[in-house]
Amino acid sequence: MATSVDQTVRLHIFEQAAATGTVPSPEVIASGTGLSLESVQASLRRLADGRVIVLSPTSPAIWMANPFSAVPTDFRVIAAGRSYFGNCIWDALGIPAILGADGYVEASCGDCGQPMRVDVRGGAVHGAGVVHFAVPARHWWVNIGYT
């Protein structure tokens, strides 16, 4: 069950990611919220258990704060004058959506590798292609990194 600490931490993560293009580390979250690092780390575990964020499998850092990726991916997004990474094409389009801003996604065809670009302008999407999900929805969280 989400606590007020979790709500504070969640908002800080997403506000920072939106404002800077960088998903904050636990240390930055602690510094920005005035919470102890231990409290932040415990909150991050609860948020991950609730599937609000995804933690790195090898460290206490955040891997995904969907739609934002904490690490470079094949889905680069330019929006509101900043550069971001989305975790997938859904998340990449989620970045202009969460910002309420125009932007574009740079990616490539999953088959042939040809560069592809998807634009969001004036609230409408522009581009040609197809989005494909290999994993059925009920299995997305079995391996969210693969999904």
Place this chain on the structure above:
Amino acid sequence: MLLFRSEEHVDRWCGRRGIPRGGTMTFEQAWQLARAWYGDKLRPEWRRKSPEEAEAVFEKVGLTEAFWKLR
């Protein structure tokens, strides 16, 4: 979830991996899905959608096949 230049490219990708074709959507559907899913996530009152709410979003965008069911 990946981008492809065309349905043919999706078929080739699935064929090379020996996996069945999954679910596809247009860019317009992906954009509408992204807006419905993430448009309010910076609000303090945001909360994760229930499976029922999520399925309602998928249906509204036109994703009605069994592939998109969560339950």
